[in-house]
Amino acid sequence: MARVARTRATLRDVAERAGVHSSTVSRVLNPKTRPMVSETVAARVLEIANDMGYRANPFALSLKTNRSFTVGVLIPDITNPVFPPIIRGIEKVLGPAGYTTILADSDEDPDIEQGILDRMRARQVDGLILATAHRADQVVEECEADGIPFVLINRTMAGEGIYSVTNDDFGGIAMAVDHLADLGHRRIAHLAGPQDLSTGFERHRGYLEAIKARGLEIDPELIFVCRAFTEEQGKTGLEALLDSAKPFTAVIAGNDMLALGCYDALEDRGLRCPEDMSVTGFNDMPFVDKFRPPMTTVRIPHYEMGNAAANILLSLLEGEDEEPPKSVCQTLELIVRGSTAKARD
Amino acid sequence: MARVARTRATLRDVAERAGVHSSTVSRVLNPKTRPMVSETVAARVLEIANDMGYRANPFALSLKTNRSFTVGVLIPDITNPVFPPIIRGIEKVLGPAGYTTILADSDEDPDIEQGILDRMRARQVDGLILATAHRADQVVEECEADGIPFVLINRTMAGEGIYSVTNDDFGGIAMAVDHLADLGHRRIAHLAGPQDLSTGFERHRGYLEAIKARGLEIDPELIFVCRAFTEEQGKTGLEALLDSAKPFTAVIAGNDMLALGCYDALEDRGLRCPEDMSVTGFNDMPFVDKFRPPMTTVRIPHYEMGNAAANILLSLLEGEDEEPPKSVCQTLELIVRGSTAKARD
DNA sequence: CTGAAAGCGCTAACAA
């Protein structure tokens, strides 16, 4: 197991070669203290440091400053294609700012989530971006109590001083309802996401309000609340609805994964989409336009959400005094594709 | 910007409360040195440490031991759904072993890749898992020269002492060729991936050999080499083939993304898959079974690849003397779905 | 078996 000892130049090595004291080198290398050093010395030091390929030892630096320049990002399910673009959006901002993002995937399991958080705090991350929040969330409360800077993304929760970047879930669903109503659908079902998540909750609320606003009847039998945003739950849910409810011609799924499950259920029953049943999703995650049929869904700006959350966190970490916006709520867009059609009469 | 000072117990705090010297506490907390301490003292120290919620300061620990317990994972394109399961497979092994994985996405750009690597080395990652390797790869060579433990995944390159986990790309394509030949296809095109990647190269080679083995004719006009494994390149490639080559009835794409591009090209031209053209992909990435039509493809064991690579790296990092396997090559499976059908005569 | 002390590489307060 020949592991070569990788060793690199220290501040002192550079200092020696430059004929100055190591603290001077330190001052030169830190933009804030650079002005304290004379031009000539600074130039020489810089050249030598560069020449020697000097790189600060992050451990020593962190030990001294008590900052890791590291940010934890918690994702509920990395295999859900909504998240990669969000992650890219985050890294695009945090990377150039000198922060390394530590990504972790809780697989929607609270115990794993707690474990990850513990490890991240043990690692002394400077801040957190959480895509895992529940409407009442132990982990988030812990972060708050702890005082660690964090921002919620996609999902949010009530509370003072909680930074978040979310979408207009309420209004997004209204667009779906209007679209279907315009197509002549009168009985529109809803496959709601988990009600302990703000997304599932708000979209459900949006459904109820929009149905009412359109003068349609709210039939509780037309609503099924799924236990998770998974394809499997979507299938189960639509099957339950098909079995128990009086006929309906359209279903609004709480997100794209649930809608995908609807596809499965319909296929199993020999029903066609959109001829027999219109289906809408939510998120416009990558690839839904390739599905059979291409999915009508509400687009959320993935990449931009990542940017926004990262920027808020950054100003929390570095901002002098300007308070960043408490919560950003993005407006959405309905993308009409092939999974919705005129209601058959 | 009220940032609460988070402070936690140090070794000395624990030592004080336990009435022993801090070095004793250190010995107790480290499994390797625990035996040096008497049972009674160890028990008391452990309880107190636990009680105080002691967590080692990672910066001090790293500064002292020169290890970060951090592993860098480089992915060429995180929006490609093949990778999330691979990442999960990696984390599943590395996490419990006490390593934090730092994920980065090069977006297939060599400059970004180089930048990421520089930053990871600056961060003193203990090892690397690279999914970005080219057949001749500057970055990989740098890692080798540097002596940092690393293992390649999915893609590989020639070279002594390079650890890698790859797939039987050669044999995988042969299965696709056989499948199509069995369906009566005689003129089978190939949309090859970039030839500077082992995957693109080996699959191309596999295509040539398998075509020959089946007694079919190799027609250079039936081969198009794509510049990248992207949907867009797949579309471009198949269009070029359709424009220039004599008629053919099937196309073997270098991976699923290219095959997806084939779908686009066919749709644009009003051709139907599989009626007018059979298409195969490679990877069996998540969701290809939902596409229109569901894709026939070669399945690679994503999650297991991640496991394997992580295990090799782990034994590189921790292994006493047993040398881990130099290269693991996984056997593959053809998944027949709806994108392939009997050749029309 | 336990304590004392040095030092990893860096920053920042203080001196000159």
Add this chain to the structure above:
DNA sequence: TTGTTAGCGCTTTCAG
């Protein structure tokens, strides 16, 4: 403007 020094929290040699 530059040098000196202490010390961040830990491991590890060396004494006892």
